[in-house]
Structures are given as C-alpha cells and as structure tokens.
Amino acid sequence: MSIERIESVTYGVEDLDEATRFFQDFGLTLQEQTPQRSVLTTQVEQRIILRPLDDPTLPPPVENGPGIREVVWGVDSQESVDALVADLRTDREVVVDDEGTAHTLDETGFGLGLAVTHPRHLDYDPRKYNSSGRVERWNQPQTEIADVRPIRVCHVALNIPKEGKDEAIDFYLKRLNFRATDIVEPMGVFMQVEGDDDQHNFLLCHRPDRAGTNHTSYEVSGFDDVIEGGNHMIEKGWREARRLGRHTVGSNVFRFIHCPAGGRVEYAADMDRVDDSYGPNVHEQTPPHHIWVLATNNDPKAPNTSEGTALV
Numbered sequence: 001m002s003i004e005r006i007e008s009v010t011y012g013v014e015d016l017d018e019a020t021r022f023f024q025d026f027g028l029t030l031q032e033q034t035p036q037r038s039v040l041t042t043q044v045e046q047r048i049i050l051r052p053l054d055d056p057t058l059p060p061p062v063e064n065g066p067g068i069r070e071v072v073w074g075v076d077s078q079e080s081v082d083a084l085v086a087d088l089r090t091d092r093e094v095v096v097d098d099e100g101t102a103h104t105l106d107e108t109g110f111g112l113g114l115a116v117t118h119p120r121h122l123d124y125d126p127r128k129y130n131s132s133g134r135v136e137r138w139n140q141p142q143t144e145i146a147d148v149r150p151i152r153v154c155h156v157a158l159n160i161p162k163e164g165k166d167e168a169i170d171f172y173l174k175r176l177n178f179r180a181t182d183i184v185e186p187m188g189v190f191m192q193v194e195g196d197d198d199q200h201n202f203l204l205c206h207r208p209d210r211a212g213t214n215h216t217s218y219e220v221s222g223f224d225d226v227i228e229g230g231n232h233m234i235e236k237g238w239r240e241a242r243r244l245g246r247h248t249v250g251s252n253v254f255r256f257i258h259c260p261a262g263g264r265v266e267y268a269a270d271m272d273r274v275d276d277s278y279g280p281n282v283h284e285q286t287p288p289h290h291i292w293v294l295a296t297n298n299d300p301k302a303p304n305t306s307e308g309t310a311l312v
Helices: 016-026 078-088 165-175 223-235
Strands: 003-013 029-033 038-041 047-052 067-075 102-105 111-116 152-159 179-184 188-192 202-205 212-219 240-247 253-258 264-269 281-283 290-293
Touching: 003 016, 003 111, 003 152, 016 029, 016 038, 016 047, 016 223, 067 078, 067 152, 067 212, 078 102, 078 111, 078 165, 165 179, 165 188, 165 202, 223 240, 223 253, 223 264
Parallel strands: 003 047, 067 111, 152 202, 179 281, 212 264
Antiparallel strands: 003 067, 029 038, 038 047, 102 111, 152 212, 179 188, 188 202, 240 253, 240 290, 253 264
C-alpha cells in the first residue's frame, strides 16, 4: 500500500482568468478552461485545478482569500485506495466521486483526496553541464530556454496552527504512512511519501501559527531552468518572492514567485534524494533557510547563511 506522488492541487481563486494566466506563464499546459474551472498539467500529468472562491464544490476554506483547498495524493492501486479509505472512515466522512477519487478533510481542515495514480513516464534529457573531469555535453552550445516546462509538482507546503500540530502531523505519518525526514521543532516537519525518493514531498509548517497556503514546488530540468523561469515570470509582470538560492534542508536550488492563487510557487532543481536510511533528523533549532542566495553589490547588506531563520 503506497502513496506514490501528488496527483493534483486544487485552489480557490479570486480571479480565474488571472490565476490561469499565471500558471500558463509559469510553464504548465492548459487542458481545460471554462467559467467554472481551469485545469493545467505538468509534464507528468499532475493537475493544478483552479476554481472560483465561491464554488460550492470546493472544500471549505481554512483561510480568507485565495489558497489551496485540496491536495489529492496518487496511490499505487485501487486496493490501496480502498484500504486507506476504510481506515479513514473509522473517524471521518469520506466521499467517493464519479471518477473514483476519495475526498475528505485532514486534521487542520484542508481537503485531502486519494486516487489511483496514472503517471506519464517521460524519457527526457536532463540539462547537461560540463566541468573538468566530467563532460556531459560535447559540441552542443547552451542556448536560451524558450519555455521552461515544470516536470512535476515535487512538494506542497501548508501552514498549520501550533495548537493541534502534533495531531495534524501524526495524521499523515500514522494514517497515510508518510515518513518524517527532517523535524524542525520550532518550524515544522518535512515528510516523504512511500513511493518517492525526494527528501520531502510535503511540509506542515507551524511557525506562522495559522492555517493557510505556504507554497507548491515544481521540479525543472536544471539550474538554468530555475534562473530563466524566474526571469521569464518577472518579464511577464509577476513578482519574485525570494531571489535565487539553495536551500539548507533538501538542498535544492530555488526561486520563488508570488502566486495570485495563494502563497507562492517555486522552481526547484537538484533536490536531495534519500532512502529509508536517511533520518529522521531532529533539529532543535531552525537551520538557516539557505546555504546561499544570490548577492550583488547593490544590496545594502549582502545575504548570508545566518540571516533569516524561516525555512519557508
């Protein structure tokens, strides 16, 4: 019985057209657009679903304004879905829709779904880099990336209140078989699903002490995609939330953009891959947010790894 990946993320949005344009500019593929919803996909066919805030089919909000209403997790088989649903029905309502997706609420009130996953498997070339002693690219000059295309949603980060945080985290660890990889006691818990090897696929962050949307993260092919993707978004009028850097926990290179659907979105590359021998690492103090961020001579104070204890 294994949860394999994030299958879809559903947002409630104030302006459907604006939110749709944002995710198209970000590099997702528009599959459907009606007055009721927009559906966009990653390269491996995970779905980002956008619906108006007042759509009665949405789970109830945990915060005012736009934000994530539901995360559906992709499961390896119908038998596994049925077993998880049977357990969840011992203490909460679970509704199965016409497509076979099971819908319920987690301990914080976020919508949570379970569905049999049908990933598209890509035979793609990762970005190639050269250095002394390791040559990956012969006779192939690098060129501009015309369209940065996110490969997949690699993780979701949600904010939760401090009160009840242990119950909120245990729900995913004990009921859905997530595994804690890094436990940052003042901030939150990074978790990995059984069927993936990213250092984390999910983060519950109690540092803000309120329920809400933190960010969704999208894996791209390489460093150039992270840099050029952020540049493209700025050129199209969107606002950067964090400058280019490399995280401490997870180690991925990142660039964050403010998202009109709620929270932020992240271009990510070179995330740590870990197996069951990794962690859980318990951090009594919050590690620095980043190993490095881009500094310039125009900064009033050059950023360093000791600045800012907020990991997300």
